[in-house]
Amino acid sequence: MQRSFTDQLGREIAINYPPKRIISLVPSQTELLFDLGLDLEIVGITKFCIHPIDKFASRTKIGGTKKLDLDTIRNLKPDLIIGNKEENLQSDIELLMEEFPVWISDINNLEEAMLTINEIGTLVNRAPEASYLNHLIDAGFKDLQTLAKTALFGGLGAAYFIWRKPYMVAGRNTFIDDILRKIGLNNVIEEVRYPEVTLSALQLIKPDFVFLSSEPYPFAQKHIEEMQNELPNAKIILVDGEMFSWYGSHLVKAVQYFFEFQKELC
Missing domain, CATH: 3.40.50.1980 (Nitrogenase molybdenum iron protein domain)
Incomplete structure:
Protein backbone atom coordinates (compact mmCIF):
# COMPACT_ATOMS: atom_id res chain seq x y z
CA MET A 1 0.00 0.00 0.00
CA GLN A 2 1.30 3.44 -0.91
CA ARG A 3 0.93 6.34 1.51
CA SER A 4 2.01 9.97 1.25
CA PHE A 5 3.81 11.88 3.99
CA THR A 6 5.16 15.41 4.32
CA ASP A 7 8.63 15.86 5.77
CA GLN A 8 9.85 18.81 7.82
CA LEU A 9 11.09 20.66 4.74
CA GLY A 10 7.50 20.66 3.47
CA ARG A 11 8.21 18.03 0.80
CA GLU A 12 5.65 15.32 0.07
CA ILE A 13 6.95 11.78 -0.41
CA ALA A 14 5.13 8.56 -1.28
CA ILE A 15 6.31 5.29 0.27
CA ASN A 16 5.31 1.63 0.35
CA TYR A 17 3.64 1.45 3.75
CA PRO A 18 4.78 0.26 6.17
CA PRO A 19 8.38 0.55 4.92
CA LYS A 20 10.41 -2.67 4.99
CA ARG A 21 13.88 -1.44 3.96
CA ILE A 22 14.91 1.70 5.84
CA ILE A 23 18.23 3.56 5.79
CA SER A 24 18.96 6.05 8.56
CA LEU A 25 21.49 8.81 7.94
CA VAL A 26 21.60 10.23 11.49
CA PRO A 27 22.75 8.45 14.70
CA SER A 28 20.06 9.82 17.02
CA GLN A 29 17.31 8.91 14.55
CA THR A 30 18.79 5.44 14.09
CA GLU A 31 18.56 4.89 17.84
CA LEU A 32 14.97 6.12 17.75
CA LEU A 33 14.01 3.63 15.04
CA PHE A 34 15.36 0.72 17.05
CA ASP A 35 13.70 1.99 20.23
CA LEU A 36 10.39 2.17 18.37
CA GLY A 37 10.67 -1.59 17.93
CA LEU A 38 12.05 -1.84 14.40
CA ASP A 39 14.87 -4.28 13.71
CA LEU A 40 15.31 -6.09 10.41
CA GLU A 41 13.61 -3.18 8.63
CA ILE A 42 16.74 -1.06 9.28
CA VAL A 43 19.12 -2.18 6.53
CA GLY A 44 21.64 0.67 6.50
CA ILE A 45 23.16 3.06 9.06
CA THR A 46 26.11 5.43 9.29
CA LYS A 47 29.41 4.51 10.93
CA PHE A 48 28.47 6.89 13.76
CA CYS A 49 25.17 5.11 14.57
CA ILE A 50 26.59 3.38 17.64
CA HIS A 51 23.37 3.09 19.66
CA PRO A 52 22.19 0.47 20.31
CA ILE A 53 25.66 -1.04 20.13
CA ASP A 54 24.38 -4.62 19.78
CA LYS A 55 22.77 -3.68 16.44
CA PHE A 56 25.78 -1.78 15.10
CA ALA A 57 27.90 -4.67 13.81
CA SER A 58 25.09 -6.42 11.95
CA ARG A 59 24.02 -3.45 9.83
CA THR A 60 25.53 -2.27 6.54
CA LYS A 61 27.42 1.02 7.00
CA ILE A 62 26.67 3.67 4.39
CA GLY A 63 29.49 6.10 5.26
CA GLY A 64 29.36 9.09 7.59
CA THR A 65 26.63 11.64 8.08
CA LYS A 66 28.44 14.16 5.88
CA LYS A 67 30.13 11.69 3.55
CA LEU A 68 27.55 9.17 2.41
CA ASP A 69 28.46 6.17 0.28
CA LEU A 70 25.82 6.62 -2.39
CA ASP A 71 26.65 3.40 -4.25
CA THR A 72 26.18 1.32 -1.10
CA ILE A 73 22.86 3.06 -0.46
CA ARG A 74 21.72 2.26 -4.00
CA ASN A 75 22.69 -1.40 -3.60
CA LEU A 76 20.56 -1.67 -0.46
CA LYS A 77 17.47 -0.64 -2.46
CA PRO A 78 15.75 1.24 0.38
CA ASP A 79 12.05 2.02 0.30
CA LEU A 80 12.65 4.86 2.80
CA ILE A 81 15.65 7.02 3.75
CA ILE A 82 15.48 9.19 6.88
CA GLY A 83 17.91 12.10 7.27
CA ASN A 84 18.29 15.55 8.83
CA LYS A 85 18.70 19.01 7.32
CA GLU A 86 21.65 20.03 9.52
CA GLU A 87 23.52 16.76 9.82
CA ASN A 88 23.50 15.65 6.18
CA LEU A 89 24.88 17.48 3.16
CA GLN A 90 22.27 19.04 0.91
CA SER A 91 24.08 17.83 -2.21
CA ASP A 92 23.95 14.19 -1.07
CA ILE A 93 20.31 14.45 -0.06
CA GLU A 94 19.28 16.01 -3.37
CA LEU A 95 20.94 13.16 -5.29
CA LEU A 96 19.17 10.56 -3.17
CA MET A 97 15.83 12.34 -3.57
CA GLU A 98 16.04 11.73 -7.32
CA GLU A 99 16.01 7.96 -6.76
CA PHE A 100 14.36 7.18 -3.41
CA PRO A 101 11.74 8.47 -0.95
CA VAL A 102 13.75 10.65 1.47
CA TRP A 103 12.15 12.06 4.63
CA ILE A 104 14.12 14.92 6.26
CA SER A 105 13.79 16.29 9.79
CA ASP A 106 14.65 19.86 10.82
CA ILE A 107 15.14 20.17 14.59
CA ASN A 108 16.19 23.21 16.63
CA ASN A 109 14.50 22.68 19.99
CA LEU A 110 12.94 20.09 22.29
CA GLU A 111 9.43 20.67 20.98
CA GLU A 112 10.53 20.02 17.41
CA ALA A 113 12.39 16.91 18.57
CA MET A 114 9.19 15.55 20.13
CA LEU A 115 7.23 16.39 16.99
CA THR A 116 9.82 14.45 14.99
CA ILE A 117 9.44 11.41 17.24
CA ASN A 118 5.69 11.44 16.57
CA GLU A 119 6.10 11.96 12.83
CA ILE A 120 8.72 9.23 12.44
CA GLY A 121 6.56 6.93 14.58
CA THR A 122 3.68 7.45 12.16
CA LEU A 123 6.00 7.12 9.15
CA VAL A 124 7.18 3.65 10.21
CA ASN A 125 3.89 2.40 11.71
CA ARG A 126 4.95 2.79 15.35
CA ALA A 127 2.74 5.68 16.51
CA PRO A 128 1.82 4.25 19.96
CA GLU A 129 5.46 3.56 20.79
CA ALA A 130 6.38 7.11 19.75
CA SER A 131 3.65 8.58 21.95
CA TYR A 132 4.95 6.66 24.95
CA LEU A 133 8.51 7.91 24.41
CA ASN A 134 7.23 11.48 24.21
CA HIS A 135 5.25 10.99 27.42
CA LEU A 136 8.47 10.06 29.24
CA ILE A 137 10.43 12.94 27.71
CA ASP A 138 7.75 15.55 28.37
CA ALA A 139 7.27 14.50 32.00
CA GLY A 140 11.00 14.39 32.64
CA PHE A 141 11.79 17.81 31.22
CA LYS A 142 8.86 19.39 33.03
CA ASP A 143 10.34 18.10 36.29
CA LEU A 144 13.78 19.41 35.32
CA GLN A 145 12.34 22.87 34.62
CA THR A 146 10.49 22.86 37.94
CA LEU A 147 13.68 22.02 39.82
CA ALA A 148 15.63 24.68 37.93
CA LYS A 149 13.28 27.42 39.13
CA THR A 150 14.37 26.94 42.73
Missing part, protein backbone atom coordinates in the same frame (compact mmCIF):
# COMPACT_ATOMS: atom_id res chain seq x y z
CA ALA A 151 18.02 26.01 42.10
CA LEU A 152 20.92 28.31 42.92
CA PHE A 153 22.22 28.04 39.36
CA GLY A 154 18.89 29.08 37.81
CA GLY A 155 19.40 31.86 35.28
CA LEU A 156 23.21 31.77 35.39
CA GLY A 157 25.17 32.01 32.15
CA ALA A 158 26.94 29.18 30.32
CA ALA A 159 29.11 28.76 27.25
CA TYR A 160 29.02 25.39 25.50
CA PHE A 161 32.16 24.45 23.50
CA ILE A 162 31.93 22.00 20.60
CA TRP A 163 35.36 22.49 18.96
CA ARG A 164 38.97 23.48 19.53
CA LYS A 165 41.43 25.14 17.10
CA PRO A 166 39.48 27.20 16.45
CA TYR A 167 37.27 27.33 19.50
CA MET A 168 33.64 27.03 18.49
CA VAL A 169 30.56 27.25 20.68
CA ALA A 170 26.85 26.54 20.41
CA GLY A 171 24.98 29.78 19.79
CA ARG A 172 21.31 30.71 19.42
CA ASN A 173 18.92 28.77 17.17
CA THR A 174 20.51 25.43 18.04
CA PHE A 175 19.17 22.37 19.83
CA ILE A 176 21.94 22.71 22.43
CA ASP A 177 20.89 26.30 23.17
CA ASP A 178 17.33 25.16 23.82
CA ILE A 179 18.44 22.33 26.11
CA LEU A 180 20.56 24.76 28.14
CA ARG A 181 17.47 26.89 28.68
CA LYS A 182 15.29 23.88 29.47
CA ILE A 183 17.57 22.89 32.35
CA GLY A 184 17.65 26.43 33.76
CA LEU A 185 20.69 28.13 32.22
CA ASN A 186 21.21 31.11 29.90
CA ASN A 187 23.45 30.78 26.87
CA VAL A 188 25.93 33.69 27.02
CA ILE A 189 26.61 33.43 23.27
CA GLU A 190 24.43 35.87 21.33
CA GLU A 191 25.46 34.80 17.81
CA VAL A 192 23.42 32.15 15.99
CA ARG A 193 24.43 28.60 15.11
CA TYR A 194 28.09 27.70 15.88
CA PRO A 195 30.34 30.78 15.92
CA GLU A 196 34.07 30.87 16.55
CA VAL A 197 35.12 32.49 19.83
CA THR A 198 38.35 33.44 21.58
CA LEU A 199 38.98 32.99 25.28
CA SER A 200 39.84 36.68 25.57
CA ALA A 201 36.42 37.59 24.14
CA LEU A 202 34.77 35.16 26.52
CA GLN A 203 36.54 36.82 29.46
CA LEU A 204 34.50 39.95 28.78
CA ILE A 205 31.24 37.99 28.77
CA LYS A 206 32.10 36.33 32.12
CA PRO A 207 30.19 33.05 31.91
CA ASP A 208 29.42 31.33 35.21
CA PHE A 209 29.89 27.92 33.58
CA VAL A 210 31.91 26.61 30.65
CA PHE A 211 30.89 23.22 29.29
CA LEU A 212 33.36 21.21 27.22
CA SER A 213 31.55 18.64 25.12
CA SER A 214 32.67 15.08 24.44
CA GLU A 215 31.65 15.48 20.79
CA PRO A 216 32.27 16.39 18.05
CA TYR A 217 35.61 17.44 19.58
CA PRO A 218 36.68 15.09 22.42
CA PHE A 219 37.50 17.60 25.15
CA ALA A 220 39.41 16.16 28.13
CA GLN A 221 40.69 17.13 31.57
CA LYS A 222 43.79 18.78 30.11
CA HIS A 223 41.54 21.27 28.30
CA ILE A 224 39.94 22.33 31.57
CA GLU A 225 43.40 23.20 32.86
CA GLU A 226 44.18 24.99 29.59
CA MET A 227 41.10 27.20 29.92
CA GLN A 228 41.03 27.78 33.65
CA ASN A 229 43.93 30.23 33.55
CA GLU A 230 42.07 32.36 31.02
CA LEU A 231 38.67 32.01 32.71
CA PRO A 232 39.50 31.84 36.44
CA ASN A 233 35.98 32.69 37.63
CA ALA A 234 34.12 30.14 35.53
CA LYS A 235 33.29 26.62 36.62
CA ILE A 236 34.54 24.44 33.75
CA ILE A 237 32.91 21.03 33.35
CA LEU A 238 33.31 18.15 30.91
CA VAL A 239 29.87 17.14 29.61
CA ASP A 240 28.40 14.27 27.61
CA GLY A 241 27.72 15.72 24.19
CA GLU A 242 25.20 13.02 23.32
CA MET A 243 22.95 14.17 26.15
CA PHE A 244 22.94 17.78 24.97
CA SER A 245 22.69 17.22 21.23
CA TRP A 246 21.06 13.86 20.45
CA TYR A 247 17.34 14.21 19.85
CA GLY A 248 15.02 11.23 19.50
CA SER A 249 14.70 8.52 22.14
CA HIS A 250 18.10 9.44 23.61
CA LEU A 251 16.22 12.25 25.37
CA VAL A 252 14.75 9.64 27.74
CA LYS A 253 18.30 8.87 28.93
CA ALA A 254 19.12 12.58 28.97
CA VAL A 255 16.45 13.28 31.60
CA GLN A 256 18.25 11.21 34.24
CA TYR A 257 21.61 12.64 33.17
CA PHE A 258 20.34 16.19 33.66
CA PHE A 259 18.88 15.42 37.08
CA GLU A 260 22.41 14.47 38.19
CA PHE A 261 23.95 17.31 36.20
CA GLN A 262 21.80 19.92 37.95
CA LYS A 263 23.17 18.68 41.28
CA GLU A 264 26.73 19.19 40.00
CA LEU A 265 25.96 22.82 39.15
CA CYS A 266 24.84 23.72 42.67
Whole structure:
Protein backbone atom coordinates (compact mmCIF):
# COMPACT_ATOMS: atom_id res chain seq x y z
CA MET A 1 0.00 0.00 0.00
CA GLN A 2 1.30 3.44 -0.91
CA ARG A 3 0.93 6.34 1.51
CA SER A 4 2.01 9.97 1.25
CA PHE A 5 3.81 11.88 3.99
CA THR A 6 5.16 15.41 4.32
CA ASP A 7 8.63 15.86 5.77
CA GLN A 8 9.85 18.81 7.82
CA LEU A 9 11.09 20.66 4.74
CA GLY A 10 7.50 20.66 3.47
CA ARG A 11 8.21 18.03 0.80
CA GLU A 12 5.65 15.32 0.07
CA ILE A 13 6.95 11.78 -0.41
CA ALA A 14 5.13 8.56 -1.28
CA ILE A 15 6.31 5.29 0.27
CA ASN A 16 5.31 1.63 0.35
CA TYR A 17 3.64 1.45 3.75
CA PRO A 18 4.78 0.26 6.17
CA PRO A 19 8.38 0.55 4.92
CA LYS A 20 10.41 -2.67 4.99
CA ARG A 21 13.88 -1.44 3.96
CA ILE A 22 14.91 1.70 5.84
CA ILE A 23 18.23 3.56 5.79
CA SER A 24 18.96 6.05 8.56
CA LEU A 25 21.49 8.81 7.94
CA VAL A 26 21.60 10.23 11.49
CA PRO A 27 22.75 8.45 14.70
CA SER A 28 20.06 9.82 17.02
CA GLN A 29 17.31 8.91 14.55
CA THR A 30 18.79 5.44 14.09
CA GLU A 31 18.56 4.89 17.84
CA LEU A 32 14.97 6.12 17.75
CA LEU A 33 14.01 3.63 15.04
CA PHE A 34 15.36 0.72 17.05
CA ASP A 35 13.70 1.99 20.23
CA LEU A 36 10.39 2.17 18.37
CA GLY A 37 10.67 -1.59 17.93
CA LEU A 38 12.05 -1.84 14.40
CA ASP A 39 14.87 -4.28 13.71
CA LEU A 40 15.31 -6.09 10.41
CA GLU A 41 13.61 -3.18 8.63
CA ILE A 42 16.74 -1.06 9.28
CA VAL A 43 19.12 -2.18 6.53
CA GLY A 44 21.64 0.67 6.50
CA ILE A 45 23.16 3.06 9.06
CA THR A 46 26.11 5.43 9.29
CA LYS A 47 29.41 4.51 10.93
CA PHE A 48 28.47 6.89 13.76
CA CYS A 49 25.17 5.11 14.57
CA ILE A 50 26.59 3.38 17.64
CA HIS A 51 23.37 3.09 19.66
CA PRO A 52 22.19 0.47 20.31
CA ILE A 53 25.66 -1.04 20.13
CA ASP A 54 24.38 -4.62 19.78
CA LYS A 55 22.77 -3.68 16.44
CA PHE A 56 25.78 -1.78 15.10
CA ALA A 57 27.90 -4.67 13.81
CA SER A 58 25.09 -6.42 11.95
CA ARG A 59 24.02 -3.45 9.83
CA THR A 60 25.53 -2.27 6.54
CA LYS A 61 27.42 1.02 7.00
CA ILE A 62 26.67 3.67 4.39
CA GLY A 63 29.49 6.10 5.26
CA GLY A 64 29.36 9.09 7.59
CA THR A 65 26.63 11.64 8.08
CA LYS A 66 28.44 14.16 5.88
CA LYS A 67 30.13 11.69 3.55
CA LEU A 68 27.55 9.17 2.41
CA ASP A 69 28.46 6.17 0.28
CA LEU A 70 25.82 6.62 -2.39
CA ASP A 71 26.65 3.40 -4.25
CA THR A 72 26.18 1.32 -1.10
CA ILE A 73 22.86 3.06 -0.46
CA ARG A 74 21.72 2.26 -4.00
CA ASN A 75 22.69 -1.40 -3.60
CA LEU A 76 20.56 -1.67 -0.46
CA LYS A 77 17.47 -0.64 -2.46
CA PRO A 78 15.75 1.24 0.38
CA ASP A 79 12.05 2.02 0.30
CA LEU A 80 12.65 4.86 2.80
CA ILE A 81 15.65 7.02 3.75
CA ILE A 82 15.48 9.19 6.88
CA GLY A 83 17.91 12.10 7.27
CA ASN A 84 18.29 15.55 8.83
CA LYS A 85 18.70 19.01 7.32
CA GLU A 86 21.65 20.03 9.52
CA GLU A 87 23.52 16.76 9.82
CA ASN A 88 23.50 15.65 6.18
CA LEU A 89 24.88 17.48 3.16
CA GLN A 90 22.27 19.04 0.91
CA SER A 91 24.08 17.83 -2.21
CA ASP A 92 23.95 14.19 -1.07
CA ILE A 93 20.31 14.45 -0.06
CA GLU A 94 19.28 16.01 -3.37
CA LEU A 95 20.94 13.16 -5.29
CA LEU A 96 19.17 10.56 -3.17
CA MET A 97 15.83 12.34 -3.57
CA GLU A 98 16.04 11.73 -7.32
CA GLU A 99 16.01 7.96 -6.76
CA PHE A 100 14.36 7.18 -3.41
CA PRO A 101 11.74 8.47 -0.95
CA VAL A 102 13.75 10.65 1.47
CA TRP A 103 12.15 12.06 4.63
CA ILE A 104 14.12 14.92 6.26
CA SER A 105 13.79 16.29 9.79
CA ASP A 106 14.65 19.86 10.82
CA ILE A 107 15.14 20.17 14.59
CA ASN A 108 16.19 23.21 16.63
CA ASN A 109 14.50 22.68 19.99
CA LEU A 110 12.94 20.09 22.29
CA GLU A 111 9.43 20.67 20.98
CA GLU A 112 10.53 20.02 17.41
CA ALA A 113 12.39 16.91 18.57
CA MET A 114 9.19 15.55 20.13
CA LEU A 115 7.23 16.39 16.99
CA THR A 116 9.82 14.45 14.99
CA ILE A 117 9.44 11.41 17.24
CA ASN A 118 5.69 11.44 16.57
CA GLU A 119 6.10 11.96 12.83
CA ILE A 120 8.72 9.23 12.44
CA GLY A 121 6.56 6.93 14.58
CA THR A 122 3.68 7.45 12.16
CA LEU A 123 6.00 7.12 9.15
CA VAL A 124 7.18 3.65 10.21
CA ASN A 125 3.89 2.40 11.71
CA ARG A 126 4.95 2.79 15.35
CA ALA A 127 2.74 5.68 16.51
CA PRO A 128 1.82 4.25 19.96
CA GLU A 129 5.46 3.56 20.79
CA ALA A 130 6.38 7.11 19.75
CA SER A 131 3.65 8.58 21.95
CA TYR A 132 4.95 6.66 24.95
CA LEU A 133 8.51 7.91 24.41
CA ASN A 134 7.23 11.48 24.21
CA HIS A 135 5.25 10.99 27.42
CA LEU A 136 8.47 10.06 29.24
CA ILE A 137 10.43 12.94 27.71
CA ASP A 138 7.75 15.55 28.37
CA ALA A 139 7.27 14.50 32.00
CA GLY A 140 11.00 14.39 32.64
CA PHE A 141 11.79 17.81 31.22
CA LYS A 142 8.86 19.39 33.03
CA ASP A 143 10.34 18.10 36.29
CA LEU A 144 13.78 19.41 35.32
CA GLN A 145 12.34 22.87 34.62
CA THR A 146 10.49 22.86 37.94
CA LEU A 147 13.68 22.02 39.82
CA ALA A 148 15.63 24.68 37.93
CA LYS A 149 13.28 27.42 39.13
CA THR A 150 14.37 26.94 42.73
CA ALA A 151 18.02 26.01 42.10
CA LEU A 152 20.92 28.31 42.92
CA PHE A 153 22.22 28.04 39.36
CA GLY A 154 18.89 29.08 37.81
CA GLY A 155 19.40 31.86 35.28
CA LEU A 156 23.21 31.77 35.39
CA GLY A 157 25.17 32.01 32.15
CA ALA A 158 26.94 29.18 30.32
CA ALA A 159 29.11 28.76 27.25
CA TYR A 160 29.02 25.39 25.50
CA PHE A 161 32.16 24.45 23.50
CA ILE A 162 31.93 22.00 20.60
CA TRP A 163 35.36 22.49 18.96
CA ARG A 164 38.97 23.48 19.53
CA LYS A 165 41.43 25.14 17.10
CA PRO A 166 39.48 27.20 16.45
CA TYR A 167 37.27 27.33 19.50
CA MET A 168 33.64 27.03 18.49
CA VAL A 169 30.56 27.25 20.68
CA ALA A 170 26.85 26.54 20.41
CA GLY A 171 24.98 29.78 19.79
CA ARG A 172 21.31 30.71 19.42
CA ASN A 173 18.92 28.77 17.17
CA THR A 174 20.51 25.43 18.04
CA PHE A 175 19.17 22.37 19.83
CA ILE A 176 21.94 22.71 22.43
CA ASP A 177 20.89 26.30 23.17
CA ASP A 178 17.33 25.16 23.82
CA ILE A 179 18.44 22.33 26.11
CA LEU A 180 20.56 24.76 28.14
CA ARG A 181 17.47 26.89 28.68
CA LYS A 182 15.29 23.88 29.47
CA ILE A 183 17.57 22.89 32.35
CA GLY A 184 17.65 26.43 33.76
CA LEU A 185 20.69 28.13 32.22
CA ASN A 186 21.21 31.11 29.90
CA ASN A 187 23.45 30.78 26.87
CA VAL A 188 25.93 33.69 27.02
CA ILE A 189 26.61 33.43 23.27
CA GLU A 190 24.43 35.87 21.33
CA GLU A 191 25.46 34.80 17.81
CA VAL A 192 23.42 32.15 15.99
CA ARG A 193 24.43 28.60 15.11
CA TYR A 194 28.09 27.70 15.88
CA PRO A 195 30.34 30.78 15.92
CA GLU A 196 34.07 30.87 16.55
CA VAL A 197 35.12 32.49 19.83
CA THR A 198 38.35 33.44 21.58
CA LEU A 199 38.98 32.99 25.28
CA SER A 200 39.84 36.68 25.57
CA ALA A 201 36.42 37.59 24.14
CA LEU A 202 34.77 35.16 26.52
CA GLN A 203 36.54 36.82 29.46
CA LEU A 204 34.50 39.95 28.78
CA ILE A 205 31.24 37.99 28.77
CA LYS A 206 32.10 36.33 32.12
CA PRO A 207 30.19 33.05 31.91
CA ASP A 208 29.42 31.33 35.21
CA PHE A 209 29.89 27.92 33.58
CA VAL A 210 31.91 26.61 30.65
CA PHE A 211 30.89 23.22 29.29
CA LEU A 212 33.36 21.21 27.22
CA SER A 213 31.55 18.64 25.12
CA SER A 214 32.67 15.08 24.44
CA GLU A 215 31.65 15.48 20.79
CA PRO A 216 32.27 16.39 18.05
CA TYR A 217 35.61 17.44 19.58
CA PRO A 218 36.68 15.09 22.42
CA PHE A 219 37.50 17.60 25.15
CA ALA A 220 39.41 16.16 28.13
CA GLN A 221 40.69 17.13 31.57
CA LYS A 222 43.79 18.78 30.11
CA HIS A 223 41.54 21.27 28.30
CA ILE A 224 39.94 22.33 31.57
CA GLU A 225 43.40 23.20 32.86
CA GLU A 226 44.18 24.99 29.59
CA MET A 227 41.10 27.20 29.92
CA GLN A 228 41.03 27.78 33.65
CA ASN A 229 43.93 30.23 33.55
CA GLU A 230 42.07 32.36 31.02
CA LEU A 231 38.67 32.01 32.71
CA PRO A 232 39.50 31.84 36.44
CA ASN A 233 35.98 32.69 37.63
CA ALA A 234 34.12 30.14 35.53
CA LYS A 235 33.29 26.62 36.62
CA ILE A 236 34.54 24.44 33.75
CA ILE A 237 32.91 21.03 33.35
CA LEU A 238 33.31 18.15 30.91
CA VAL A 239 29.87 17.14 29.61
CA ASP A 240 28.40 14.27 27.61
CA GLY A 241 27.72 15.72 24.19
CA GLU A 242 25.20 13.02 23.32
CA MET A 243 22.95 14.17 26.15
CA PHE A 244 22.94 17.78 24.97
CA SER A 245 22.69 17.22 21.23
CA TRP A 246 21.06 13.86 20.45
CA TYR A 247 17.34 14.21 19.85
CA GLY A 248 15.02 11.23 19.50
CA SER A 249 14.70 8.52 22.14
CA HIS A 250 18.10 9.44 23.61
CA LEU A 251 16.22 12.25 25.37
CA VAL A 252 14.75 9.64 27.74
CA LYS A 253 18.30 8.87 28.93
CA ALA A 254 19.12 12.58 28.97
CA VAL A 255 16.45 13.28 31.60
CA GLN A 256 18.25 11.21 34.24
CA TYR A 257 21.61 12.64 33.17
CA PHE A 258 20.34 16.19 33.66
CA PHE A 259 18.88 15.42 37.08
CA GLU A 260 22.41 14.47 38.19
CA PHE A 261 23.95 17.31 36.20
CA GLN A 262 21.80 19.92 37.95
CA LYS A 263 23.17 18.68 41.28
CA GLU A 264 26.73 19.19 40.00
CA LEU A 265 25.96 22.82 39.15
CA CYS A 266 24.84 23.72 42.67
